[in-house]
Amino acid sequence: MSALILVIEDNATNLELMTYLLNAFGYTTVVARDGQTGVELAKERQPALILCDLAMPVLDGYGVAECIKRDPALRDIPLLAVTASAMVGDRDRVLSSGFDDYISKPIIPETFVAQVEAHLHPRRQGES
Numbered sequence: 001m002s003a004l005i006l007v008i009e010d011n012a013t014n015l016e017l018m019t020y021l022l023n024a025f026g027y028t029t030v031v032a033r034d035g036q037t038g039v040e041l042a043k044e045r046q047p048a049l050i051l052c053d054l055a056m057p058v059l060d061g062y063g064v065a066e067c068i069k070r071d072p073a074l075r076d077i078p079l080l081a082v083t084a085s086a087m088v089g090d091r092d093r094v095l096s097s098g099f100d101d102y103i104s105k106p107i108i109p110e111t112f113v114a115q116v117e118a119h120l121h122p123r124r125q126g127e128s
């Protein structure tokens, strides 16, 4: 069974690239184009991992992290921020906001899935 990954991203090009890569490696994806829809989908689908852009309409990535991490049903799901490397100075803010890690844009196809899997596999092995 392939793990379900929720991708929350308002930029169509980035969203397409991430879902293409994840699907190519056998993962099932569900997508949201704004943070509020993303949180609702997380509750509904209980994904194995969440990838989340920071700058988004309705509810931004920081708001998503707050909702996910205060919900006992969701807070153990690995939550990775995906954002521009120009904002790398915000790394501390990202990690202190509840994100488990940070993947820089532009997305590098050769390493992206491995970065995701680094957070997916330990969790799967830890499950009974």
Ligand code: MN
Pocket (backbone or CB within 6 Å): 009, 010, 011, 053, 054, 055, 056
């Ligand atoms: Mn964005």
